[in-house]
Every structure is written in C-alpha cells, then in structure tokens.
Amino acid sequence: MMENKRIFVLVEVVNDQPHPVSWELIGKAREIASKLEGSEVWGIVLGKDRDQICNEAIYRGANKVLYVKGEDLNDYINYKYRKAIVEMVRKYKPWAFLVGATLEGRELAGTIATELKTGLTADCTGLDIIPDKELLEMTRPTFGGNLMATIMCPEHLPQMATIRPGVMREMPPDKSRTGEIIVEDYTLPSLEPLIEVLERTPVTSKVNLQYAPVVVSGGKGVGGPEGFKQLRELANLLGGEIGASRAAVKQGWISDEYQVGQTGKTIHPVIYIACGISGAIQHLVGMKESNIIIAINTDENAPIFGISDIGIVGDLNKVVPALTQKLKALLSKPKAG
C-alpha cells in the first residue's frame, strides 16, 4: 500500500490539561509504528487554545498532530465530539485509533466505532502488532479478570481500542522533536442538542490512585472514617495514596473515588498494602497486578493471604501505627556518608 498507515491517538483534555493516558498511548503507538513500515503516529486534539498541548503531543512522540480547532469542542460533549471525530476519521482514514479507557473515552469510542461500523476492543491492557499481517493484537481481561482475551479486527478500519490508563509507558517529553501540526478549523453543523451539561463538579480531591507508586488500602476492618487517618499517614510517608474496598465505601467512610476493584479502579502500584480487606474476587481484580502485595488482617484464613507476598496476621490499628513509626525512624536517620 502506498498510503501511510496512520495511528490516531486521542489526546484527552480534562480542565484544559492533557490526561496522562494520552501520552502513554502515544508512547505505545510509537512502539507499534516502529514495527510497521510506512506508519505514523497522529495525536488528535480538539478544542481551542490548545497549541501547548499540540506541541507537547509532538514532544511525547507524535509525528503529526491533527488539531480540530473549534469553539464548540472545548468541553467534551459526546454528540459533538462524535460528529467531529467521525468526520476526521472519514477524511484522514487512520489504520488504527487508540483512546484512553477513561469513562469518557469508553463512551466516546463506543459511539464512534458504532457510527463507523468498525470493531472496538474495550479496556485493553496489552497491545501489539503482527507485522506481516499488519494487524493489531489487543489483549484485555474478561470474566472478572479470570481470562485474558486476545482480539483482532481483521477486515475493518480503523482498528479501534480503548486502553486502560496507567498500563503503557509514556516517553519523557523531548523538546527537540518536531512534527507537523495540521489545523482543521471546525464549525459544528447545527445539531439537535441531545444533552446539556448544567453543572460540572470536579472530583473534590486530587485522588491519583492510578498513578500512585504505593497504595495503602482499607476495608471493612478499618472500622470507621477515623481509621483511614492512620492509613493516610502511612501513605503520605511513602509518597502514595489511600484506597478502599467497596465495603468501606458503602459504609460511607470514604468517597467512591478511592474504590479499588471491579466496580472501582484497577491499579498496579509497586506496593499495595491491604488493611482489613478480606480479598473478595471483585476486589482482587482491581489490585492483583501490583508488584508487591502486603496484607494486614486479623483473620489468618482471609483470602487476601492467598495472593499477598507479605502477610501479617494482626490488628491493623496496632500494626499500621507501629509500621509508620518504624519507617519514620528510618527516614530521620542521618544519611550515610
């Protein structure tokens, strides 16, 4: 084929800031492009006053940026984005189209793929290419994480996937990189307003669960909102974040932004410390990819010990403060040398 194979990556913008998953996907797309002759990575940016973000997409590894510039596209509204993006896909005919599997991204990709009548693989954790077939291999967990399915989309273009945040590696920005920015001035045709946003309430805290290297997570065993304070102290000490089981969220001890598991976030920190969490399968699917799992639980038969690397049978109310004290002491030791 003569034409360049374009890998589109949607650059998701939240409150005028690029979502980190966008850079992760550009990084991954570069890796794929290196195995596919005649391919290019295109960042897709929508909105206005987005020049900075366009430049950063280049620094992060995009060969080109398609800047769909329009007043109407500054805030994500599904039917508007869907319209504009479908038009761009029809015009530029990408070979693949990657979108971050945020809630917004999954909604958007679902509507776009349907309109384009192409395949979409949801919430992938792995992405590779079969170069001689020029096909993407998309891997994703199903059946509550019990099965990894590898999926291809052999006869339709673009091959679309949403990809879970925090799984792929981003490239550090390199300001010496250059690339073309294609500006498409876009005016939305008059569309029936299907949905109107009256008010946006941003997530209150800066919960950064998916990117925290250490997560100290609490469950029903924490006993109340007060109990989470000691977890917070330990998390802060380790430069991490706190998490929670659904049971703790349901009790109202902590907000749902912190929930880990099937109906919460899927995370894979370096260290996950499960405090007073029994280890129900719905919880495990959200954290079992952590590098090191530590469990603190009074019940030595709790299923969490079946997957933890370091198990402590004991009362979290005593062990956690003791651990925090010990680590603090280690920290205050003067540097050797």
Added chain:
Amino acid sequence: MNVVICIKQIPDTTNVRIDRKTNNLVREGVPSIINADDLRALELGAKFKEEFGAKIYVITMGPPQAKEALKDAIAFGLDEAILISDRVFAGSDTLATTYVLSQSIKKIEEETGHVDLVLTGKQAADGDTGQVGPGIATRLNFALGAYIMKLDEIDLKNQVISAIRRLDRGFEKVKIKMPALLTIMSDINEPRYPDLPNLIHSIKYEPRVWNYKDIDADSKKCGFFGSPTQVVRANIPPARKGGDIVSKNDDPNIAADKLIEALKKFKNARLIETLRPLIEGDL
C-alpha cells in the same frame, strides 16, 4: 411512557473458577444471574411504572435459557419480556449485539407507537465492555446519558430527563432530551425483592421469542459474520501465588520489623526506585 430495558444473563463471575490442571475455566455449576447493573435498571423500571404508569418491556439477546433471566425480570412487576434468540446471533461482538438490540427496540416501537426511554447497565460483568449502551443510542439516534448515578426528574411534558452522571473527571448534572438511552451505574438504587403476587406471575410467565426475521435483521450483520472483532486467543493468566505469612499475632513493633525485613528482600527495580527517598532519607 414506554421503556425498554436491556438485560444480560451472565455467569456469576465471582464463582468462575480455574482448573489449574487443565487450565480451563470451570463454568459447571456456576449459576447464571442477571448482570448487577441491569438489576438496577429493572428497579428503575419498576419505579417508573409506579410513578408514571409507564409500560416496561425487558429484552435480552441470548440462548433459550436466558428466558430464566427474563422471568426474574418480570418478577419486578414489569409488563412484557421478549427473548431475542436465533442461531445467527451466535458469536456477536458489541457491534452485532447493538444491531440486534436496536432492531428489536425498533420492532417494539412499531408495535407500540413509540419508545421514550431505553435503559442498559453501565457494563456487563462478564464481557466488561460498556459499549453496548452507547452503541444502541448511536444506532437509534437517541440522546445518550451514560453512567447515570442519580435521576432527579423525568419531565414528560417537556420530554427531558434531569440526572447526574459520573465521569472520571467528576460529576455532571445534565439535561437529556427524550427519547434517550441511559446506562445505569449500580450505585443508583438497591433492587427490590419481588413480592409474592409478582413472583407467582413471573413463574407462570412465558416470554415471547423473536428470531432474526421477526426483528427484520439482515443476517449478515448478526453474529460471527456481523462482528468485526474476533477473539483469536483466550489465556488464563498465571495465578498469583501467595507468599509467607511473616508474622502471626506478634507484638505490633515486632510485626512491623518483620514486615520491613521481608520488604527488603524484594530486589525489584521499581520497588527500589519507589523506596529510594525512604532509604536515602530525603523525602
């Protein structure tokens, strides 16, 4: 108001076990259940019936045994359930599924004059795609309200729904034009236990069954042949093995020491990087 609720019968994923000898998914004896989010959609349907006298239709695309799920749905006190079942639907991915379901909804529209609202779950716990709701909305050209966690008002006179939806970036208070498709988050309500008369009615209830011709579907757009995506492999991920319990009911200080000792044994590069500030004492 006519409402269509799409439900999916799924194996209870909490009970799916892996046979480590054969490396197979053991589905034997695994009960089939209605997807958790869909139960919440059924509960909403029951409320609409009480509040507005809405007529509620429940549909599912699935094999003959999915009838059981429809009977359970009828136990919520809902009006009609239809099983969409045909051999040509086998192997449907989300694109084919949304085709079959939207054709079915159009059929109900034909029969009843109008469909004002379609409800789906946010996502099904077996496939976990969350694409079916947005796909149906696109095909029907209905307004899409995904990830609804609270319904404030349904204004039938002005044909607008006020609701709150959950996104990664926060909450959105939205007004959605009807006809609409809403995808329901499981936090929205607690599904009821059916009362006795409805339960008895549901046991005797026989859902209608529609095949691909009944919904005027093009068989080439259904099932395996209508699905752009193909599953080429399915692997069971290696089990994560539990390690030692390093401390059992020790004095907390001893337990903490043992924990730190155990942690030091991990020579993982990411770990060292993470703990460097700790080791070097410059947090």
